[in-house]
Amino acid sequence: MKRRSIILQIFLLFLWLGNATGQSVSTMQFEDDRWDFGTIKEVDGIVSHTFVFKNTGNKPFVIEEVAVSCGCTTPEFSRAPILPGKTGQIKVSFDPTDRPGAFNKEIYIMSNGRANRNTLTIRGEVIPRPRSVEEDYPFIMSSGMRFNTLSLNYRYVEQGKLRSMTIGYANTSSKAVSLGFDILPENPYLTVSAPKSICAGCRGEITVTYDFRQAKIWGRMSDRIYPVIDGKRASLSVSTTVTAVDNFSTMEDGTAPRIRLEPSFHHFGDARRGDRLTREIKLTNEGKSPLIIRWIDQTHGVTSNLRTGTSIAPGQSIRFTVTLTVPDTADGTYIGTMTLVTNDPIRPARDLRLAASIR
Secondary structure, three states, X not given: OHHHHHHHHHHHHHHXXXXXOOOOOOOEEEOOOEEEEEEEEXXXXXXXXXXXXXXXXXXXXXXXXXXXXXXXXXXXXXXXXXXXXXXXXXXEEEOOOXXXXXXXXXXXXXXXXXXXXXXXXXXXXXXXXXXXXXXXXXXXXXXXXXXXXXXXXXXXXXXXXXXXXXXXXXXXXXXXXXXXEEEEOOOOXXXXXXXXXXXXXXXXXXXXXEEXXXXXXXXXXXXXXXXXXXXXXXXXXXXXXXXXXOOHHHOOOOOOOOEEEEOOEEEEEEXXXXXXXXXXXXXXXXXXXXXXXXXXXXXXXXXXXXXXXXXXXXXXXXXXXXXXXXXXXOOOEEEEEEEEEEOOOOOOEEEEEEEEXXX
């Protein structure tokens, strides 16, 4: 949701700047175009402020559009003509539900054949409502134990380093419970640290660490951590994902390799189950030092003649073939993936996707 809101705000800003180029001063003059709600409580619900404006021009105008950068902000206004010298109002409401913390929202107003362009701003800070233990720890494990997440994504961890993430827990039972873990499959680079006994009503954190300080490995790892509560393994597990990559801290700026795949996605069109579909791929090193293929992973049905350890000199390209064998069970659009882990520090893992529409 945050990403969509940011994209919308950027779009509105460019639209606003583009439309505003060469325009005259707006005759829609506000007494105040900013309002600070101060500190508000989420539990108190929607807050509103009415902005008052005056038509300082010599012609009537009509408000044509009021755009907001967030669905939490709602404008109310009249489309009746505003005569010269007369005033009007725009009521702006803000819904603080699930929006704790500071906020700063803009409202864009266009009127008079879009010759008038004005911006209003509301701001404030939301005090979050008290949350229940069920909201903060939505995943029920067993014996009254609840977790706040079932997934940890570490993205990249460099060789010679470690990275930890945490799982929040709460014991909602009336007695202490014992806590242990089974890691499947066993992984010498993955450790879990937590109290062995959790008191009744207690909350805390479990620390999960990938440690590559003594490892010289590359590639993606996916593991499952099963809590063992009072000697019984829980049915739910925590999934963890990490990609081990080069240690880039010693790489000098401007000397790094840069990978380019052409194409990085290919659709073969219509295909039948069992078809073998082949495509040639161009791999280019656009950087300043050798590009090395550290690790290759392919989903079911994908094969290639590219090999781990392949090195491409700066400015050079190689070509390799990749084949998608459509499984007998495939239906609809089938997509196979080939993942390359290289020593490119900007984007160490790159995916090549192949698709086909099953007839």
